[in-house]
Amino acid sequence: MRHVIIGAGPAGVTAAETLRKADPGASVTLIHGESEEPYARMAIPYLLAGKIRESGLRIRPREGHYADLGIDLVPGRVRAVTPGNGQVTLASGESLPYDRLLVATGSRPTLQRIPGIDLPGVHTCWTLEDARVLLRKARPGTRVVQMGAGFVGCIIMQGLVSMGVDLTILVRSGRMVSRMMNPPSSAMIRRWCQSKGVTVRVETLPEAITAEDGHLRVHLPGGETLPADMYLCLVGVKPAAEFLDGTGVAMGSGILVDAAMATSVPGIYAAGDVAEHVDVITGERSVNAIQPNAVEQGRVAALNMAGRRAASRGTFSFNILDTLGLLSSSFGAWQGLPGGDAVEASNPDRYRYLNLQFAGDLLVGANAVGHSDHIGALRGLIEGKVHLGPWKERLRQNPGLIMDAYLACAQKA
Numbered sequence: 001m002r003h004v005i006i007g008a009g010p011a012g013v014t015a016a017e018t019l020r021k022a023d024p025g026a027s028v029t030l031i032h033g034e035s036e037e038p039y040a041r042m043a044i045p046y047l048l049a050g051k052i053r054e055s056g057l058r059i060r061p062r063e064g065h066y067a068d069l070g071i072d073l074v075p076g077r078v079r080a081v082t083p084g085n086g087q088v089t090l091a092s093g094e095s096l097p098y099d100r101l102l103v104a105t106g107s108r109p110t111l112q113r114i115p116g117i118d119l120p121g122v123h124t125c126w127t128l129e130d131a132r133v134l135l136r137k138a139r140p141g142t143r144v145v146q147m148g149a150g151f152v153g154c155i156i157m158q159g160l161v162s163m164g165v166d167l168t169i170l171v172r173s174g175r176m177v178s179r180m181m182n183p184p185s186s187a188m189i190r191r192w193c194q195s196k197g198v199t200v201r202v203e204t205l206p207e208a209i210t211a212e213d214g215h216l217r218v219h220l221p222g223g224e225t226l227p228a229d230m231y232l233c234l235v236g237v238k239p240a241a242e243f244l245d246g247t248g249v250a251m252g253s254g255i256l257v258d259a260a261m262a263t264s265v266p267g268i269y270a271a272g273d274v275a276e277h278v279d280v281i282t283g284e285r286s287v288n289a290i291q292p293n294a295v296e297q298g299r300v301a302a303l304n305m306a307g308r309r310a311a312s313r314g315t316f317s318f319n320i321l322d323t324l325g326l327l328s329s330s331f332g333a334w335q336g337l338p339g340g341d342a343v344e345a346s347n348p349d350r351y352r353y354l355n356l357q358f359a360g361d362l363l364v365g366a367n368a369v370g371h372s373d374h375i376g377a378l379r380g381l382i383e384g385k386v387h388l389g390p391w392k393e394r395l396r397q398n399p400g401l402i403m404d405a406y407l408a409c410a411q412k413a
Contacts (some may be wrong), residue, residue, distance in 0.1 A: 001026040002089055003305055004096055006078050006243075007104035008032035009041065010291050011022040011272030011298035013059050015102050016071045018302035026306070028094060029072045031088070033105070036128055038073075039108075042291065044131045048159025059126065069362060078105075078243045083265050099267065100305040103244070103255060104298060106273040107237035107289060112147065116209030121216050122231045126154050137230060140164030145218050145226050147206065149176040149232035152325045156234060161198065161324055168199040168226060170218075172235070175202065180319045180330040184346060185353050185367045192326045193350055229267045239287065243373045252394075254287040259311040261301035271297035280314040281332040281364055281382065288315035314384045320375060326351055327372050332382040333357055333365035340364065345399045360387045363395075377406035386410050 005012045008030050008063045012225060016030045032038055039057035046052045066073045076090040081101065088096045104385040111117055124130055138144065142165045146153060149171045152184050160167050169176075175186035176193070192201050208219040209231055218226040250256045250264035254276035261269045261277075276287050276370035293315045303310035318331045336342055336357040344355040350370065357365035363381045368374055380386070381402070388395065391405040 002029075002097055002099045003027065003102070003302075004029045004031065004098035004100075005102045005104060005149040006031045006088065007106055007274070008059075009104060009106050009272060009294065010036035010059060011106075011294040011301075012102070013038050014105035014295045014298035015104060015271060015302040015305075016066070017069065018299050019306055020069050020071060022303055022306035022308055026073070027069065029074055029098075030066065031062065031074050031076060031078060031090075031096075033075075033077050034127060035075050035128070039128060041126070041292075043157070044125065044128065045125070045155045045159040047128075048125075048134060048156070049162035054128070061134050065077075080243055081247050081268075083247055083268060086267070086346065099269045102298075102301050102305060103241065103249075103263075103268065103270045104122075104272045104294075104301075105276055106294075108240040109234070110236045110238055111233055111315040112206070112235055114206060114208055116211070116216075117233065119209055119211050119216065119231075121211065121229065122209060122233060124233050126152075126237075131266055134160075134163075134230075134232075137164050138163050140168055143227060143229045144168070145170065145216075145228040145230070146230055146232040146234060148172075148232075148236070149177060149200070150234070150236065151177060151319060151321060152237070152313055153234040154321055156232070157193070157198065158322065158324060160232075161196065167197075168201065168228075169193070170204045170206065171200065172205045173203070177328070180334070180367075181328060181369075182334065182355060182367050184344070185328060185355065185369045188351055188353055188369050189326060189328055190350065191324055191348075193324060196324045198324070204311070207259075219381070237273075237289075241274055252285060256285070257297075259300075259313075260304040260309075261297055261312060269301040271301045277312065278314040282337070286315070286317070288317045290317070290319060291389065292316075318379055318383075326370065328369045329367070329371075329375055329378070331366045331378050332363075333359075334367050335365065337364055343396045343398050353403075356395060356399050356402070357389075358392060361392045362386070363388060374402045377403045380410055384410065 038059045080089045109124045144165045147170045210217045216228040255270040273289035300310045300312045320329045337359045340359040346353045352370035355367040
């Protein structure tokens, strides 16, 4: 059996290791799109901040790990997949045959469609090479205009501030991290960033970028311009799956998969940030691009590729974000479910906020700022679908009792 995995992030690496155990006699090929050892993309901000070296990004730091397991690590970009004859074609022209194929290519950054987006000095920060460029160019006082304040934008911001740059953040919508935090919690994060010396401008979208005397000018609506030494575009990502065009693999916002992580084409599976699966709380399909989901999906896909039955119960949405020292988190259906109810507690002076979303006596979602002690309890109650009984009313009266509710209810579940 010939197993080929496209993508060497957490999902791909986990799948390769699982396949080696589940199908010892098979060949396992792991295609990595960068000329690097497989690394964890989400650790890049720690590299920018000087907290780790490049070696600290590696998913498996031991030298020779893949070779010792008999996993063939192949660098290269995939140009096409032809399911009819089971071939993966690389950009170099080389073809690799497969019997089972896993697509675990994750996401790629999107760029704004504005004049000047291709100028020198305009960057993104998605790969290790992108980070190297920032480390070479950014110095204390470097004027950086960053477009985007989503999850990725906020963790990159952490590294930039550690480097001492003069940072201005532009937010297209009315709030930061709008895909994981509600308006009150987002406003609290924005105020925190401003207190740390970061300029944050909401509802601001540049119209163009120009260059003059080796520096950039970021043109805003109304004629205002911002001087910059560097423009960082972090406006979002989308699944990296263009090479599947014409294969018949069904797509939504990502590659559609079932509980076995199988796609609509026999022999092709998908896992990680490129896969669209069912959310265990909402029941709706979505791409929940977080590492725990990716690792579990890679494991389930690999077992099925090896002929062993395994099923994913779906994805669970949760994010934990450290923004310049302020911890925030979101879990499950943090925006609430139809017919549900909610309670919140806020202490703006201490940068503490908690919002709980209920459906019946189930806790189905939450937003939290400044509450590090509640993270495990919130995840356990929501993901475990633990019935609260009388504890729901107690939480409505005092949301801070979440740990007590967890200890009282989770043990009975």
